[in-house]
Every structure is written in C-alpha cells, then in structure tokens.
Amino acid sequence: MINEELQEVLSELINIAFGSATATIADLFDNFATLHIPDISFIALADLDQFILKDFNYQEIYTSTQQFKGRFQGEIVFAMDKDSAQNMQRIIFAEDDPELDGLQNVDELKQSILEIANILGSSCIGKLAELLSTNVTFAPPSIEFSQNLIKDSDNMAYNHVIVISTVLDFKDMEFLGKLFIMFTDEMFAWLEAALEEYMDNL
C-alpha cells in the first residue's frame, strides 16, 4: 500500500482528472454537473465483488470494462445502478425520444452506459496519465449486465483496485457511478514511483 502522502497526491490528481472527465460529459450534453469531492479508496481485487454489491445495496448493477495500455496500463471498470442508468439514458436520448420509459429499449440503455463509461474512463485515465507524464491507449469498452463483476478474479493478473466513488449531480437528475481502476503489482510500483516524481518536480 502506498504511504499517506502519496495517497493524498494520487487523490488530488484523480480529483483533477475526474473533474476534467465530468466537464467533458456535462459540456457534451449541454448540462451542468455539480462536482462532489470524489472518495478515493484502495482495495484488494478479491474484495471487489463484495465491495460493489454492498456499496450498491445489493441492487442490480450494470458494469462496463475497458483496458488501457502504455507505460501505465490496467483496466477500468465503471459500475452504476439501474436508476442511474435510466437517468443517463434519459439525458442522452431525451431529445430523440421524449416519451422514453425506463428500460424498454435495452440497446439504448447499453449505448448510454457505454458512452458515459467510455468518456468518463478514458478522460479520467487519459488526464491522470498526462499528469504523470505518460500516455495511454484504450481498447473499446464492453458491457455486462451482471451482479458478478469479477467472475474469475483468481485468474486475473490484477492485484490492486483504486475505487473512485462520486455522484454526478446534473441539474435535473443525478447518478451514482463508481469507477474502478485495476492494475498489477508491477503497475502499482510504477505508480508509486511516478507519484514521487510528480512531487519532486512540483
């Protein structure tokens, strides 16, 4: 686990990166989002499923995953509950379909989640990478409608998870989304070194 000082540095860099990602979404939909201070925590991959289920109060959740590669690499998981997914669907498709009623159109719902996950994840990680003086490329995101986020965690290479919890609070509706950044021991060591370098170069 990284020390308290580096944790604080990482939290602030994620705060900046998340602000940038939120702004991209808000501006895209010509909406205004009140930013809340994201809550950052670190958990072991093995605890992730239980963490998510408990945090989402054991409701049905939707998750998308997206890999990023480069000197800094890992996988982003974005999770949201059903209400949040519906709210996002309304924001994205409201103009085209003002009579939109909940989850009737599953394709629209999937597209909405993927759109938001893609923007949020890539903007956030892209900005974080830029702050740490590196760059990353992204694989296309995929979507799961599942309670079981990490189906086969024993076989996954990742060891660490950074959890970014926040409410995206748009003018007329809010949605609770959680972004999980998963990476290996090797990447965790790289991240520590990159954070130390950031502090040294301040």
Added chain:
Amino acid sequence: MKILIVDDSKLSRLTILKRMPAAIKESADIFQGANGVEAIDLYKEHRPDIVFLDLTMPVMDGFEALGHIRDFDKNSRVHIVTADIQTKSQEKVMALGAVAVEAKPIDEERLAEIFAALPES
C-alpha cells in the same frame, strides 16, 4: 502583498506555493484555508490583494464563498483554481465576479502572468 490560497487539498495549495514567482513568495504574507468558510473569514481578516480559490470543497464550496467575498468587497481579485472546467461553471464564477478561471494544476508561467497583471498597490 497579501495572498490567500484556499483549497481542501494540501497538494493543490502546495502546487501554487511552489510555482509562484520566488520574489513574490519571499516577500508576501501568505494565508491558507481549506474550505469556503475559512476563505471568507481569512478574507475579512486580512483583505488579501489576490485570492486563489478552489470550487469543490467541503463545508462551503467555492461558488458560495466567492459570492460572499464579492458581496464583502467588490474590488476583490479572486482567481478560481479548479478541476471543474465545465463551461457553465466558468460562466457562473465569472458572473459572480471572479477575475479568471485557472484549470488545475496551474503552471509557473500562468502564475507569473497573474502576478505581473496585478495593479501596483
């Protein structure tokens, strides 16, 4: 010169402190706060020449603090330093009377420009 830096993140306050021109840092009285309420209290107590104010903070956010500071002193010079780079947020703080919005992390060149643009006191 008096400078007020308000941000709940110690790193962000440190970034501004470390990157401001050395001559200013050595000669100025610098005050720091961690939320909007502290911003208002410190402003009223010290009447700084310039304020660097974050938006997303606990207790009271920067939008509200900016409004109070502007109500108290129409000549206040408040630069918003924020991760919230939404167009609408920028419009909102400019309407409240901020001098400018600076995206985090602010760099040395921009800080030098800001201090160079300050009127002689």
